[in-house]
Amino acid sequence: MERVFSFPRIGKHTEVFKKLLESFGLNVIAPPPITERTIKLGVKHSADMMCYPFKVTLGNFIEAIEQGANCLIMYDSRGKCRLRHYWILQELILRNIGYEFRMHPLSLKNLLRHIKQLNPDLSCLTIFQKVREGWKNLKDVESSSFYRIKDGVNIGIVGEIYTCLEPAVNLSIEKKLKKLGVNVHNTVRLSDFIRASTRTNFLKKKMYKKEAKKYLNGPLGGHGFENLYNALYLCDKGVDGIIHLLPLTCMPETTIEPQLNKICVDHNVPLLRLMIDETNSEVNFDTRIETFAELIKRRKK
Numbered sequence: 001m002e003r004v005f006s007f008p009r010i011g012k013h014t015e016v017f018k019k020l021l022e023s024f025g026l027n028v029i030a031p032p033p034i035t036e037r038t039i040k041l042g043v044k045h046s047a048d049m050m051c052y053p054f055k056v057t058l059g060n061f062i063e064a065i066e067q068g069a070n071c072l073i074m075y076d077s078r079g080k081c082r083l084r085h086y087w088i089l090q091e092l093i094l095r096n097i098g099y100e101f102r103m104h105p106l107s108l109k110n111l112l113r114h115i116k117q118l119n120p121d122l123s124c125l126t127i128f129q130k131v132r133e134g135w136k137n138l139k140d141v142e143s144s145s146f147y148r149i150k151d152g153v154n155i156g157i158v159g160e161i162y163t164c165l166e167p168a169v170n171l172s173i174e175k176k177l178k179k180l181g182v183n184v185h186n187t188v189r190l191s192d193f194i195r196a197s198t199r200t201n202f203l204k205k206k207m208y209k210k211e212a213k214k215y216l217n218g219p220l221g222g223h224g225f226e227n228l229y230n231a232l233y234l235c236d237k238g239v240d241g242i243i244h245l246l247p248l249t250c251m252p253e254t255t256i257e258p259q260l261n262k263i264c265v266d267h268n269v270p271l272l273r274l275m276i277d278e279t280n281s282e283v284n285f286d287t288r289i290e291t292f293a294e295l296i297k298r299r300k301k
């Protein structure tokens, strides 16, 4: 049977991943855009208290299988939070529902070996070249992770990576804030996450990382540590407000709440925390961000 690969959507990076996988000679379909149905499917088959990105990506997989995918690729973070276990749990759930497919967990540490398994005809040099091309494409769709304050109101975003990167999950918060006349700086970058996982970014924002370490008692997992040093960075740059986006029950993000509050109080920067899950009402969400933006505009005047 012909192998048809798919993977969970991740905002504007979805096309980058599709192209990268295709460059390895794989037959790939991107999962359909995330809709209410995607979310309902994921929620129906997940544990209630499981994190929201798990539910959404599970819904993605179900819809991808319905469209003909029979090989699923899931990122294995090998990290310290639940993301590490997503693929194994999702495989179990999907099999229990009755789907037949193969799960391929991809981790950065074993990327070369995994790709060789998917397509044994590829040489290591070709894989390296394709990955480099994919990296370039990824950087092209990202804006700079360094920030310069612009005229007007400036709001920085920190938070859980999937929630910050997938507009269907964060209800297009960046677009909405821009419509309200706000300059938005989303500090969450997939390239930073990859660099952190491969330990190749230790010099970037070094002094903020040093400061952020004082707030923790060791590694935290997820994007917790990154959000602390990015919050320090945003405060130092002089943003007018910070929005913290997190899925309800997210372990690293709930852990850093008191530290993030303190950083914002110490720097006199207003903080809005938005917890996101399937029960969110978009009207309520919009009202909260509109009020926050309005308060900051008045405060600035």
Ligand code: SF4
Pocket (backbone or CB within 6 Å): 051, 052, 053, 081, 082, 083, 084, 160, 161, 221, 222, 223, 247, 249, 250, 251, 252, 253
């Ligand atoms: S960072 Fe949070 S939301 Fe993401 S997998 Fe870990 S616990 Fe779940």
